[in-house]
Amino acid sequence: MEETLVERGKSSAAPIIFILVAAFHFLSRYIELNKKKKGSMNATNVQLRAEIKQLLKEASTLSQPSTFAQAAKLRRMAAAKEKELVKNQEMQKTDVKSSYDTQEKIIKISNIFVYVVLIIWFWRMPVATISEELVQPFGKMLSWRAGGALKDHVMVGIIPWLIVSARVNRFICRKVLK
Template identity: 90%
Template sequence: MEETLVERGKSLAAPTIFIIVAAFHFLSRYIELNKKKKGSLNAKDDQLRSEIKELLKEASSLSQPSTFAQAAKLRRMAAAKEKELAKNQEIQKKEVKSSYDTQEKILKISNVLAYAVLIIWFWRMPVATISEELVQPFGKMLSWRSGGALKDHVTVGIMPWLIVSARVNRFICRKVLK
């Protein structure tokens, strides 16, 4: 009875590790994609844009030589508001970037800690067993640091399983989250 529970626990180890690795990859990809998106628009920026548009429209309507000075004044006001808008957007971009940088650092640290815990936990223990015919040329590589060998089966160690899981999940994340 105890052997079946141990075997059942080992059989759940590989999918559990794969899901943990997938979660870290999806979170990092999600943060990366949100970081690339532009910062959210706020009401102040919208108001500045509408004021700039109105000033430029008003300045273009004043095309007579007698109203040239007034049109130039309106254009200078629009240029000042454009500078203010650019400054606001730059500040907002820096704030968004710093918050995402903090999230990325926390995720990387927790990723390293999770990998370390998994490696320590499964160091000399096989994560999964696969039929030898399925992994014929790579059997020795997959069974690295996994303990003993079984008859007609290859045991998969934690290091090769983490590498394979990471590669597969990175590929899936890039295809799913574009």
């Protein structure tokens, strides 16, 4: 009995599964943040904003009644540039969204595939062993579908380990990648 505990203690399945889940969470969070960043700035958009700002500045300096027509013309030009800017931003947003949507779908599908493979592989096998004192009220939940207990140790099943790993990694990703 003691020998099997030592063998199970040497198992590296739990950290590998944790790292694998972390990789998927960090990758999806990274793509999500890049999607937001790429949609906001572009060289033509920056140039249009500068032109709009300059036109409005020139129009505000022309405040005399004799220069009213020229100021109105500058304001109309600025409004036309604003419409062009909005149109460019919408086109850019749809392009960025479509390119990142396919990447997100691929990551979600591969994530589900890896979870299913891990569940099938470790079904009814413990992923790790933890001292029963550390998980006193939750021992039975953690050992779900992993077998019984081994002399003051709780066997952790794959499904509870995936749930815990996913929650912890989601929390870490939100704190690290802002």
